[in-house]
């Protein structure tokens with residue numbers, strides 16, 4: 001039997017979408033960014049990226065949509081702007097592959113521009129898939145550094161689980177989590193929200209409030225300890241009292257049609273409802289798996305694109321490879 005290491009012909013990696021169960025956003029910095037203190041939770045709605053060795057040099061991208069939330073994929077860039085192409089190019093440059101030859105196929109299940117870090121999950125999955133396809137041998141720390149260069153949410157999609165994110169969200173510390181928490185997501189039927197537009201609206205709302213005498217937003221130095229304790233103990237009722245998202249007023253002001261949906265989810269039995277990240281996806285916290293299934297059915301019967309999920313789940317991981 002040969003012992004020669006063989007690189008695979010294709011590798012599939014799956015990576016999770018996320019919600020922020022707590023998101024504190026600091027004031028606009030001179031560099032245009034905002035410091036955050038975020039508590040991320042990886043959810044069981046996952047993207048797949050398959051990296052296949054191609055006969056000719058180039059990074060080709062294709063996307064298939066659908067999934068349980070029936071995600072439309074028209075409008076996702078298929079050229080070098082796609083985050084999977086940027087991830088593959090960054091890895092190739094880092095390891096000295098001058099002419100990478102790879103086809104990257106995304107199976108999209110996370111809402112596009114939905115505030116769940118779907119593109120970031122794709123980037124994390126592509127990094128790991130190409131690392132395995134090319135036998136590059138980067139370790140977790142090196143992958144994390146490349147991930148941070150691709151976007152603030154990419155390191156978390158690599159790590160998964162639950163984590164505190166400081167800086168712009170990329171400085172991660174694992175947050176211990178007890179029993180899984182059950183959620184119901186509602187994908188927006190309208191267009192997504194651009195993350196920079198939501199931050200811009202937050203800045204505008206804040207400067208309006210400050211000119212009326214409100215205090216400026218504080219710098220977020222640490223995650224809310226009550227959120228971390230509720231996660232650690234897996235206590236959904238306690239978490240419901242303390243989940244919060246500083247981006248929510250801005251997202252709701254750009255997409256006011258979400259307000260009655262939030263109210264409806266709560267009226268149908270959710271312990272709490274929140275805009276996920278920059279929105280417009282909504283996340284409702286349920287008491288347990290049975291309550292989540294019930295809420296999913298109730299929201300679907302009223303025409304909402306709802307899905308019961310749970311988290312924390314693992315970060316980017318190989319699910320298949322072909323030789």
Ligand code: ATP
Nearest residue numbers: 082083112113114115116117118119120122153195
């Ligand atoms: P965030 O990580 O800021 O929460 P999001 O989840 O709201 O982002 P994404 O779906 O990650 O939004 O992508 C936002 C935009 O990035 C899309 O509108 C699209 O133009 C571009 N994009 C690039 N690559 C991808 C990808 N692989 N999947 C989805 N969008 C992508």
